[in-house]
Amino acid sequence: MSEEVLVQVKDLKMHFPIRAGLFNRTVGAVKAVDGISFDIMKGETLGLVGESGCGKTTAGRAILHLYRPTGGEVSFKGTDLAKESPEGLRRTRRHMQMIFQDPYASLNPQMRVGEIIGRPLRVHGLVKSAPEEKDRVTELMQQVGLNVSYRDRFPHEFSGGQRQRIGIARALATSPDFIVCDEAISALDVSIQAQIINLLEQLRDELGLTYLFIAHDLSMVRYISTRVGVMYLGKMMELASSDALYEEPRHPYTRALLSAIPIPDPPLERQRQRMLLEGDLPSPANPPKGCRFSTRCPMATDLCRAVEPEFREVATRHWAACHFA
Amino acid sequence: MIQAVPPASMEAMETSVSNFAPLEGGLQPEPALLEVRDLTTKFYTVDGVVNALNGISYSVRKGECLAIVGESGSGKTVGVLSILRLIQSPPGKIVGGSISFKGTDLLKLDDNALRDIRGGAISVIFQDPMTSLNPVMRVGAQITENIMAHEALTRRQARDKAIEMLSRVGIPTPAKRVDDYPHQFSGGMRQRVMIAMALSCSPQLIIADEPTTALDVTIQAQIVELVKKLQSELGTAVIWISHDLGVVARLADRVAVMYAGHIVESAPVDELYARPAHPYTIGLLNSLPRLDAKVKTKLQAIGGLPPNLLGELRGCPFAPRCAFATDICRAQNPALLEVTPSHGVACWHDRLTGGRA
Ligand SMILES: Nc1ncnc2c1ncn2[C@@H]1O[C@H](COP(=O)(O)OP(=O)(O)OP(=O)(O)O)[C@@H](O)[C@H]1O
Ligand SMILES: Nc1ncnc2c1ncn2[C@@H]1O[C@H](COP(=O)(O)OP(=O)(O)OP(=O)(O)O)[C@@H](O)[C@H]1O
């Protein structure tokens, strides 16, 4: 990991209005992302974990400005994306791509694989002729391990893992620097997940890519990430290097999350103590006062229920938002 | 019952398949609660015959938790649905085998007798509780109805029992929640309601098909601990289908690994993780990262894809992806045989004994 900041996220907020009534008036907001700040270093893989609905996807999309954030800012290579003209944003976006969980839903079923992968090349004017496009598509298909002779097939003729490779080839077409992988392996079989993870790592090393890797599989996130951020109800709870986060978690939510992950080792599993969380996730439209985790936290005090803890550096390059971290 | 050294000739090997019994070596030979033999289910579709289940055999003892793991499409769901004849038919058809539950062959029971067993002595929990909960009926009424269908209780008594079951699975203020509709519960709570319903008639066997796959890890942990606790309190046997080898390590007594409609390996849980013998099982375990891994070792992916089950397969179904495959693997499918007591493997070159070919 270099010391060069590729993406800077400052107090990013994404609130979705809740509308109701006859006049469709705004009656509240889902605070899907509610003020998160961090840097993504060039060449690193930053993992993002947290329970369903905590705002991971929304954060990823707001960082790419696929949503206009309702607050805060995102800069890419030092440029504030909010200040870009639509044309400028379009050009910048070439360098920032996204890979989705469900490759099938994100691939046009009526297009042949060659067209799907070649399309971004044309949209961004990166190829001048049909033969040039064909060559580049061939190169991309080889890069992601797809048989080039499948160029004229349709998405439904491929397996889930192969479709994910198509999605990756399409994302790579514009030679991006930064890719948001949103649950990119979650829908795949275990034996296929490893194929895709190895491919992503190989591409990162060969092409100097930077990833924001969103997933709920904490074992896989530890494996692939250099640093990991833990979100809860739209807020970042903890951010540290992979090793520090897994070996010395400082936030009680991180500890609970880690203790919930079973390890494929039966004798060890029998001995492990679980730190079970009570209750369910509160609604992001109405997050608890004070610390958002206080309603489920085994350590919560009156202070926690009254005052929201600051996201602060509790050790070198290790941040946590807990009064007792 | 314990199979010794694999027989040399093919004919002998064929007979040994049906004798194969995954019983713990040396332990009290209590008869199995459920004994599945050569169960074969096919789907007759417009594209041809899908060989979903190709003669699987296993047994589950009282109070035991058998986990079934395997690739998507390997026949895990079809395998357990066949037990209760819940296969969609047509196109599905159970074409062979026997399923003995406490000595009765479920495949020979008439529909009424089978209905008594479903939701009674054997109950099922699905991945999505909404497939089994009626959205327009209060949860208490649904549980009460199930109890009254299987037990001679008054509505009042059945309702009290429903409340007791809800409390048992950790639903707060159960006497109040009993009158809520399914949509008023969160995903994890709904799964608890399903478990309450499944437990309400004191089943001897619970079949759970990926009951936590759609849930968050924190909720999954709650459900897994709950099932573990209830199982030890009530002595219920469980068949737990999962693709999460972590959850299986926590919960299972035995594990059966499925591939392309076959059980390719079956062993007590510690044995399977410590000494996997089938190349597919080994590949599966090597392709998993571990949360507690301090040093990063590169994941070993299994190359290729699982086979298409449309039409007949020749040879070992794993052969096209297997690093150890030889000519015999491509020609003949190896039977599931015990290579060491209570450890069954279907492989010509199993990695524990070096193989039979
Ligand atoms: N377009 C939208 N309009 C309104 N609410 C939204 C929208 N997108 C997301 N939300 C809400 O914002 C919250 C965060 O959603 P998000 O999809 O970012 O979560 P996530 O962490 O990616 O969850 P998952 O793990 O399930 O993918 C949720 O409560 C969700 O319902
Ligand atoms: N109604 C059906 N018609 C045709 N084929 C079917 C039908 N139901 C199941 N199959 C086939 O039977 C095979 C086994 O399916 P099954 O659902 O048991 O897999 P599984 O192991 O439970 O997979 P998963 O992990 O995805 O749930 C698959 O190849 C599937 O396509």
Ligand code: SF4
């Ligand atoms: S029988 Fe042959 S192909 Fe099948 S798993 Fe064993 S070695 Fe591999």
Ligand SMILES: [Mg+2]
């Ligand atoms: Mg998401």
Ligand SMILES: [Mg+2]
């Ligand atoms: Mg299934």
